[in-house]
Amino acid sequence: MLKLEKLTKVYNTGDKALSGVDLEVGKGQVIALIGPSGAGKSTLIRCVNRLVQPTSGRAILDGVDITALGAGGLRRERRRMGMIFQEYALVERLSVMENVLSGRLGYVGFWRSFLRKFPQSDVDEAYRLLDRVGLLHMADKRADARSGGQRQRVGIARALIQDPTLLLVDEPTASLDPKTSREIMRLIVEMCRERELATIINIHDVNLAKMFVQRVVGLEAGRIVFDGAPDELVPDVLTRIYGEEDWEATIETVDDADEENDEAGK
Template identity: 70%
Template sequence: MLEVDSLEKRYKTGDMALRGISFTVAKGQVVGLIGPSGAGKSSLIRCINRLVEPTGGAIRLNGLDLTKLSGGNLRQARRRIGMIFQEYALVERLTVMENVLSGRLGYVAFWRSFFRRFPQTDVDKAFQLLDRVGLQDHVDKRADALSGGQRQRVGIARALEQDPELLLVDEPTASLDPKTSRQIMRLICEVCRERDLPAIINIHDVVLAQMFVDRIIGLRAGAVVFDGPPTDLTDTALTEIYGEEDWHAMRKTREEDAADESETKAFEAERLAELV
């Protein structure tokens, strides 16, 4: 379980990025973090994994207060937090397998990582994860030969290779087309539920978040202004988070996109049947 208690972050400029944020995330729960640019979403994610130092409050992961750690203890704690990045953060010249195995770098001796000689158990696990994310036929491909969706699947497998207790996901679909975005969100949510793994997904696409996550937290000006199930995210709540917008039109456009995709799939299936 993740517990965030009265978390604050004030930057040296005096700007207050986070204002007394408190919430908990239970095992297996997937939380979508939404809000306008500058709301504090990235600051919150980075405070949780201590890439940014909180100014006040506590962050407890399964009882361990991450804000009180430093040095080697902090490095060990970070191994318990898996990260999935918007721009994938892969090593382009390495293979898919080598990128996934990099998720074990915090666990193996330096000489093993330098020579890429990982224990067989780590290699076996990486094969299993690549099969789970649908990349079993791309093990030896270089990362720079993959599509955006495939790269993000490698990022998911790499994060899971850590055996994390918490998953932090930063805009996983920002560079993907609508169909691939849904596939990636579905995959992330499925693996979290399979592993009883809590996750926070920083996401701009509100409709996509509503389709997949268990719970939504909305930030505005560094404070929580919404916390509840996706079904409670009404137009009034969205206006509280983002300001005035035609939310009905936005949903209608998304529904039309989904309908177009469904029709395209049906047409392709018919054409395939004719060819067979």
């Protein structure tokens, strides 16, 4: 499915964001990418769809080397890679519907998209997805008038209408309250299961990651320092990823949370 080989990114400033990352994500597999701020999580997923140009190494999606593609080929491959952003990154002045349909831009010619004449099948799919994320009644509202959770749902619909095989998710819950965070994570993970998408979720919140995924990858200073199941995230491992801290205190609350007694809204 997705395979990263020695992926390296050195920024112009000389900062080495990624150094030789090897990672494999299988079909239908959801992985959480955790690590401290500045570890290179965002850079890693942006190197996959080349919003950031990797310095060396390869990213291979279903046998296609994305790092070697020209502009046209890259656009075609990007259609198969949905992306969900931290601050939603919706086009604020467009309607919810236009934002969702913008996920089809890679499939539709310029004039059709300019005149908003999307094929009926796309519009049907947009309605289906809006219904699925619970925003059907808001299709005609402007995106900037929505709450954080609603906007992220629009972001999810926009990524999924691309009909992707790979989903790149960058800190989906960083600007959301705890309850909405869980709802959004649950929705993303459910959708990935339904469609068997390979998914990389960047996430700050270790507890949230442990609640929803089966595989966690720890990134520290541009290197993978952990790759395993959530329950292997013992304090020693967390120290290796984040540095010294009293992890027991935090982990206690995770156990409570796992019991699904809806205390999230507290």
